Amino acid sequence: MVQLSQKVALGKAHGKLILVGEHSVVYGKPAIALPFPLIEVKSFVEEIPESIRISCDYYDGYLSTVPNKMKGIAACVVETLKVLTPHPKGLLIRLESTIPLGRGLGSSAAVAIAIVRSLFTYYKRELNQKVLSSLVNISETHAHGNPSGIDMAAASGETPIWFQKDREIDQIQIGAPIHLVVADSGRVGDTLSAVSGVKEKYKTDQHKTNASMEHLEEITYTARTALSGGHLKILGHLLDLAQEELTSLGVSDDGINKLVHAARKAGALGAKLTGGGRGGCVIALAKNASHAKSLAKAFLIAGASKTWNFSLGNKLE
Ligand code: MEV
Numbered sequence: 001m002v003q004l005s006q007k008v009a010l011g012k013a014h015g016k017l018i019l020v021g022e023h024s025v026v027y028g029k030p031a032i033a034l035p036f037p038l039i040e041v042k043s044f045v046e047e048i049p050e051s052i053r054i055s056c057d058y059y060d061g062y063l064s065t066v067p068n069k070m071k072g073i074a075a076c077v078v079e080t081l082k083v084l085t086p087h088p089k090g091l092l093i094r095l096e097s098t099i100p101l102g103r104g105l106g107s108s109a110a111v112a113i114a115i116v117r118s119l120f121t122y123y124k125r126e127l128n129q130k131v132l133s134s135l136v137n138i139s140e141t142h143a144h145g146n147p148s149g150i151d152m153a154a155a156s157g158e159t160p161i162w163f164q165k166d167r168e169i170d171q172i173q174i175g176a177p178i179h180l181v182v183a184d185s186g187r188v189g190d191t192l193s194a195v196s197g198v199k200e201k202y203k204t205d206q207h208k209t210n211a212s213m214e215h216l217e218e219i220t221y222t223a224r225t226a227l228s229g230g231h232l233k234i235l236g237h238l239l240d241l242a243q244e245e246l247t248s249l250g251v252s253d254d255g256i257n258k259l260v261h262a263a264r265k266a267g268a269l270g271a272k273l274t275g276g277g278r279g280g281c282v283i284a285l286a287k288n289a290s291h292a293k294s295l296a297k298a299f300l301i302a303g304a305s306k307t308w309n310f311s312l313g314n315k316l317e
Contacts, residue, residue: 008046011117015039015099016106016154017182017283017310018274020223020242021163023198023249024216025148030164032172032223033154036105036182038308041097043114045122048092052077056095063093072142076112077119080135084123093118100306102188104275108143109151112136132156144191144276160312162224176230177313179286181263181295182274185255186305191276194251201249212245219245236269236285243272251277255303260284262302266295 014037021031052063054077059070066074081088093115099107116135120127133152140147150163162170202209219238226235243260246252252260256273263271263284271284284299286292289311296307 008044009118009122011043011045011114011119011121013041013110013113013117013155014106015110016151017180018104018150018154019160019227019283020238020272021216021220022104022150022273022275022277023195023246023251024213024220025150025163025165026146026195026198027213028165029213029217030162030220031148031150032160032220032227033150033163034160034312035154035158036308036310038310039097039099039105041095041099041107041110041114043111043118044092044094044096045118046092046094048090050090052081052088052091052093054093054095056097058101072108072139073111073115075142076135076139077115079138080116080119083131083135084119084125091119091122100184102190102280103184104189104191104273104277104280105182106151106155106275109136109140110155112139113152113156129156145195160227172224173228174230174313175228176232177311178227178232178235179289179292180310180312181268181284181286181292181299182308182310183259183263183282183284183296183299183304184306185259185279185281186303187255187279189276189278189280194276194278197250197278209249212249216242216245232269232285232287239270239272239283239285240264243270246273246277253278255279256282259299259302259304262298263295266298267291268295 017034017036019032025031054063063074101107136152148165153163160172162172219242223238259282260271268284274281274283284295286295292309299307
């Protein structure tokens, strides 16, 4: 968080990737998430002689008249200001983002984190993780219905994390560099409907859904061991297994399956959707950095609208 001048305060947050454990994390199972710093949101706050305005690519106007899909953000701003001051000034909150919306890359959490950070910076107040989390949770509840909190944790942190609802967050060790390719299907995923779809499945087929959750839990534990031991082939296989379970939970779709298939055909060690699914993004584990480049090409040929190559571990690139 940076105070740009006496008048403008800046708050930032980056994207996130869920390596494994999305959806099962909502039911108390663990998940592994990574900060994704190649994309980010910046929030600039400055005083204006009016009430509170918000300005971004999708809306420019008063906080009180934001469109429906920004109501969570507006509620988060209102609650943040209540914490900060009894008499809020006229403020302009201006957002700049390179995180595509609704692609499972943490855009909604990152926007809220950046805004809360910028408001705390503007009022020259310290912000701890607990307060940040509870304020961001307001907008995440609007966005996801029943958020596990993993998006907020990964988009506000700097290291790979082991996340489980209502437990301390643990850092994850990476034993060997991992090279991931992230591919955007170009279609907005609907996390809210994907999460409700899984809830519905619980009602209609509790036994099978429970078994899927338990399998995802087992995959996630094994993935942690594979990550810390640098066993990339095993990790890749686990990503494939997770994709199978997510498909059986009904959160993948034809477009995602096509990208997953293209990555495997191009030799990916494993590939799966990341985030809520039903659109959004796919991640693929490459053998090395040069293989990541050919995977990215394969994704684009298969119809991805954009790709990012992202390495993590000892030798960061
Ligand atoms: C969304 O990025 C991850 C989900 O597991 C929902 C959540 O954890 O809140 C699908």
